[in-house]
Amino acid sequence: MSNILFFFIFFSVQTIGSAVVILFTRNVMYAVTALLSSLLGVAALFVLAGADVLGVIQIIVYIGGVLVLTLFGVMYTYQSPKRYQESIPHKKSVFILIPLLFVLVLLVQALPLLPMIDDPYQHASKVEVTGMLWLTEYLPIFEWIGFLLLVVLIGAGWIGSTLVQEDKSKGEQV
Amino acid sequence: MIPITLYFIVGAVLFAIGTTIVLVRRNVLFVLMGIELILNAASINFVGASQGDYIKLSGQMMTLLIIVIAACEAVVALAIIMVLFKKAGSVDLMELKKLKEF
Numbered sequence: 540m541s542n543i544l545f546f547f548i549f550f551s552v553q554t555i556g557s558a559v560v561i562l563f564t565r566n567v568m569y570a571v572t573a574l575l576s577s578l579l580g581v582a583a584l585f586v587l588a589g590a591d592v593l594g595v596i597q598i599i600v601y602i603g604g605v606l607v608l609t610l611f612g613v614m615y616t617y618q619s620p621k622r623y624q625e626s627i628p629h630k631k632s633v634f635i636l637i638p639l640l641f642v643l644v645l646l647v648q649a650l651p652l653l654p655m656i657d658d659p660y661q662h663a664s665k666v667e668v669t670g671m672l673w674l675t676e677y678l679p680i681f682e683w684i685g686f687l688l689l690v691v692l693i694g695a696g697w698i699g700s701t702l703v704q705e706d707k708s709k710g711e712q713v
Numbered sequence: 714m715i716p717i718t719l720y721f722i723v724g725a726v727l728f729a730i731g732t733t734i735v736l737v738r739r740n741v742l743f744v745l746m747g748i749e750l751i752l753n754a755a756s757i758n759f760v761g762a763s764q765g766d767y768i769k770l771s772g773q774m775m776t777l778l779i780i781v782i783a784a785c786e787a788v789v790a791l792a793i794i795m796v797l798f799k800k801a802g803s804v805d806l807m808e809l810k811k812l813k814e815f
Contacts, residue, residue, distance in 0.1 A: 547715050551723040558730040558750055567742055574746050581753045584723065587715060588760045590773050593780075597756075600780050605749065605787045612742055612791050616804045668770060677774055684781050691785040698792040702799055 545648050547587050554580030567613045575606055592669045720761025728754035741797070741804045745790050752783045 557577035561570045578601045586594040673681050727750055734747030756776040763772020794804065801809050 543715060547719060551719075554723065555726050555730070558727055558734075561743070561746055561750070562730055562734050562737075567740065570743060570746055574749065577750065578753065581757060584720070584757055585760050585776075588720070588764050590760050590763075590776070593756075593760060593773055593776055596777065596780060600784055601749075605784055608787050608791050609742065609745065612745070612794055615795060616742065616798050665770065665773070668767075669773065672770060672774065676769075680774070680778065684778065687785060688781070691788055695788045695792040698789070698796060702796055705799075 542648065543587060547584070549645075550580045550583040550587070553577070554584065571606065571610055571613055574609070575602060578602055578606065590665065592665050714764055715761075717761050717764065720757055720764075724754045724758040724761070727751075727757065739806045741794050741806060744806070745787065745794070748786065748790075749783060752779055752786075755779055 554577050557573040557580065560573035561577070564570050564573065578597065582594045582597040582601075585591075585597060731747045731750030731754060734750065735744050738744055738747065756779050759772040759776045759779070761772075763770065763775075766772060797809070798804055801811060803809070
């Protein structure tokens with residue numbers, strides 16, 4: 540098994556395993572954490588495919604933006620503290636064994652093959668090409684994305700503002 | 714280069730799990746996460762298919778669009794969830810009976 544292929548399988552297992560956790564867990568907080576892990580795995584898959592810019596954007600937009608928003612949703616719809624408590628305590632050995640296993644596997648695979656100047660990395664970074672393409676060939680799409688974002692900004696603000704108006708009218712009645 | 718088939722397999726599995734989450738789970742927030750997973754599965758397919766495309770980067774550009782759409786979707790969905798929670802007092806899809814048509 541080639542080195543790149545091993546990392547591909549590792550990160551795809553991480554992605555799919557975390558998705559399965561979202562499917563089965565009943566705790567919303569666990570689900571958000573599993574989604575974080577899954578999205579990180581997807582970012583790693585992007586990098587393995589040679590799309591380094593996309594990997595960075597995935598981390599910035601998804602984990603910095605979407606995930607924080609989802610967390611806000613979880614906090615906002617918080618109902619009873621029992622839903623966020625762990626009913627079955629895990630053994631402490633699990634917390635030590637699993638990370639050790641991961642580190643061991645990764646090191647055994649990675650150390651002998653440290654000069655990994657192979658497959659996707661023989662081509663230069665995609666940053667410059669991507670920027671040039673956005674501002675030349677894909678410029679109309681770029682503009683439309685900006686317009687879409689403006690519409691979403693106004694739309695989401697308008698939907699949210701109905702809440703504020705209701706609160707105000709309630710306050711006046713009281 | 715990793716075989717494109719492997720990317721397609723991962724994308725298919727992720728899509729299947731995301732669809733199951735959307736269909737089965739009752740909490741609105743879980744449904745939102747399922748939609749994120751589905752969009753990510755599409756991105757994986759695009760990126761995997763455009764691995765050898767070093768000049769046009771079409772698949773990567775498409776994935777950038779998908780990421781933007783996903784962010785927009787999350788923002789609007791969250792605004793709707795906020796209003797829904799304020800009005801119905803719950804995020805359980807089974808309890809939102811008011812949306813039914815008699």
